[in-house]
Amino acid sequence: MTASATASRETLGFQTEVKQLLQLMIHSLYSNREIFLRELVSNASDACDKLRFEALHNDSLYENASELNIRVSYDKAARTLTIADSGIGMSRDEVIANLGTIAKSGTRDFFSKLSGDQQKDAHLIGQFGVGFYSAFIVADKVSVLTRRAGEKSDQGVYWESDGGGEFSIEMVERAARGTEITLHLREDQDDLLAGHKLREIIRKYSNHIMQPILMQKEEWKDGKQELLNEDETVNQASALWTRSKNDITEEQYQEFYKHVGHDFDDPLAWTHARVEGRQDYTQLLYIPGRAPFDLYDRNTRHGIKLYVRRVFIMDDAEQLMPQYMRFVRGVVDSSDLPLNVSREILQESKDIEAIRKGCTGKVLGLLFDLAENDKEKYAKFWGEFGKVLKEGIGEDFANKDKIAALLRFASTLADTTDETVSLKDYIARMKDGQEKIYYVTADSFNAAKNSPHLEVFRKKGIEVLLLSDRVDEWLVSNMFEFEGKSLVSVAKGGLDLGKLEDAAEKQEQEKQADELKGLTDKIKTSLAERVKEVRVTHRLTDSPACLVADEHDMSGNLARLMKAAGQKSPNSQPILEINPKHPVVLRLQNEDARFDDWAAVLFDQALLAEGGHLDDPAGFVKRINQLMLDMGK
Numbered sequence: 001m002t003a004s005a006t007a008s009r010e011t012l013g014f015q016t017e018v019k020q021l022l023q024l025m026i027h028s029l030y031s032n033r034e035i036f037l038r039e040l041v042s043n044a045s046d047a048c049d050k051l052r053f054e055a056l057h058n059d060s061l062y063e064n065a066s067e068l069n070i071r072v073s074y075d076k077a078a079r080t081l082t083i084a085d086s087g088i089g090m091s092r093d094e095v096i097a098n099l100g101t102i103a104k105s106g107t108r109d110f111f112s113k114l115s116g117d118q119q120k121d122a123h124l125i126g127q128f129g130v131g132f133y134s135a136f137i138v139a140d141k142v143s144v145l146t147r148r149a150g151e152k153s154d155q156g157v158y159w160e161s162d163g164g165g166e167f168s169i170e171m172v173e174r175a176a177r178g179t180e181i182t183l184h185l186r187e188d189q190d191d192l193l194a195g196h197k198l199r200e201i202i203r204k205y206s207n208h209i210m211q212p213i214l215m216q217k218e219e220w221k222d223g224k225q226e227l228l229n230e231d232e233t234v235n236q237a238s239a240l241w242t243r244s245k246n247d248i249t250e251e252q253y254q255e256f257y258k259h260v261g262h263d264f265d266d267p268l269a270w271t272h273a274r275v276e277g278r279q280d281y282t283q284l285l286y287i288p289g290r291a292p293f294d295l296y297d298r299n300t301r302h303g304i305k306l307y308v309r310r311v312f313i314m315d316d317a318e319q320l321m322p323q324y325m326r327f328v329r330g331v332v333d334s335s336d337l338p339l340n341v342s343r344e345i346l347q348e349s350k351d352i353e354a355i356r357k358g359c360t361g362k363v364l365g366l367l368f369d370l371a372e373n374d375k376e377k378y379a380k381f382w383g384e385f386g387k388v389l390k391e392g393i394g395e396d397f398a399n400k401d402k403i404a405a406l407l408r409f410a411s412t413l414a415d416t417t418d419e420t421v422s423l424k425d426y427i428a429r430m431k432d433g434q435e436k437i438y439y440v441t442a443d444s445f446n447a448a449k450n451s452p453h454l455e456v457f458r459k460k461g462i463e464v465l466l467l468s469d470r471v472d473e474w475l476v477s478n479m480f481e482f483e484g485k486s487l488v489s490v491a492k493g494g495l496d497l498g499k500l501e502d503a504a505e506k507q508e509q510e511k512q513a514d515e516l517k518g519l520t521d522k523i524k525t526s527l528a529e530r531v532k533e534v535r536v537t538h539r540l541t542d543s544p545a546c547l548v549a550d551e552h553d554m555s556g557n558l559a560r561l562m563k564a565a566g567q568k569s570p571n572s573q574p575i576l577e578i579n580p581k582h583p584v585v586l587r588l589q590n591e592d593a594r595f596d597d598w599a600a601v602l603f604d605q606a607l608l609a610e611g612g613h614l615d616d617p618a619g620f621v622k623r624i625n626q627l628m629l630d631m632g633k
């Protein structure tokens, strides 16, 4: 490809992250080098989709040539490979933005995770997505010639770079709209300069692309290869989702996912169906194998692509999936929606609501199927996306019970967070006489696991769920029961173990409360405003004291989370519960001179044990030292 040099030529530097990405890509993806073609063809296909969509409102963008295709060619003598499309093309500004920077959310996060270990980084880079820059895996120079559809022929743009720190850009004449990317192959890439090799790669990775991928026909004559003056379509060139399931192989589903999901790795699972009813549509929805970097970024792109009768309408049609399923990727192709449907219309459309309902149900069904029949895959799903699915409990009232059945929790019966239990299994293994589902919340797994509130449950062998994700507090504030069993925090309200305690135990507790009434009153007076109440506990076996929240107050953990997030939380005081059998508590009965110090230490250590922060750490240390000295006397 030639580009006449004009005075407009400019050299610009890549964004720092692009430089890093290029370096990394060339080194860590080398063994996967063929994927560059998939990435470039995928972009070309997106560009055709975009033109078709824009032309719905403005037919002139076709410039009297409405054919959309992708052409792959090679030049043995020049040692170049060219991928051209008749898609939307790019303006000068778009070229600079798209081929000079990375506009992805999560970019900084991604780069901070790189280790320098090529194998590990290769894995991460796949997760990040490679795209256009993957051309540099096989090329030491890449040039792009493009013109945006509808622009005049002198608005062509020529971009060129050797993948170092810079690229050049200039305005050129270009008659055809669309984009042509030429790769000047590296020394050892000559095997790519062969029609059969390129056809093989295209069929392997890009068969599912909707637009025809054209190559010049070749023939072997007398042991010599001849190029004919005729094109042939190399791929299947039909929308994959419109084909019958039986005609699609696993590999084709997987490759298609990489295109729609902009992912490098295989998906975990998918569901493909034609739905007829209030709305007729086809959906092909995938659960990725791994969470993307921007899972928690509200501005993430690349969700569901919406098509109407095979015409691409938009990327990331967020109305088609609830927020808590934002990890789902794929395609919905509606037979009924009008072609001029816009985001604004989608927001209010009852038809879209019906589609969203249907898609949500399909994904839940798929998850149920995995949870039942492929526990290993489900565990993988849970590890990657469990926290997001939990949001559904508060978000999707209609499916709350179904989502609840899909939840998994760490518990006191397991040693690690990897071993999880469903609420159904929890109920199935409840102790005789147990009527409630018990849980504890804390800001880490270890804090939850070692919470003093669990002592009596351990002693009695009652399982308690350990909740340590941020979203868990929100979860339990939206879920009060499961299959008729209420969910109860072990650190809230008066502990009523119901039938798990016998009459003798209850009597004993009342007796102790009476006996220690003087002490609890005295501690309350000493701690004054810091506590709502002081009472005798039967939660503890080993610790001298713990804090609990009143029945309708916010848990200490939630109050701390809110504070950390800069939010105001209601100023509710905790209840201090003391262990009537603990030697420290017994000793306190006979303390006079330093009673206030003892009471303060008791409170502070209870706060520390549940992961709280002391108001006056230095005061705590001073008191502890004083008490230690006293003991030595």
Ligand code: ADP
Pocket (backbone or CB within 6 Å): 043, 044, 047, 085, 087, 088, 089, 090, 098, 099, 129, 130, 131, 132, 133, 179, 262
């Ligand atoms: P991604 O495709 O994940 O956005 P890429 O680095 O592959 O990332 O591409 C960046 C952007 O460059 C694309 O989003 C698109 O806007 C633009 N682009 C790339 N290739 C083409 C093309 N063939 N035609 C038009 N635009 C393109």
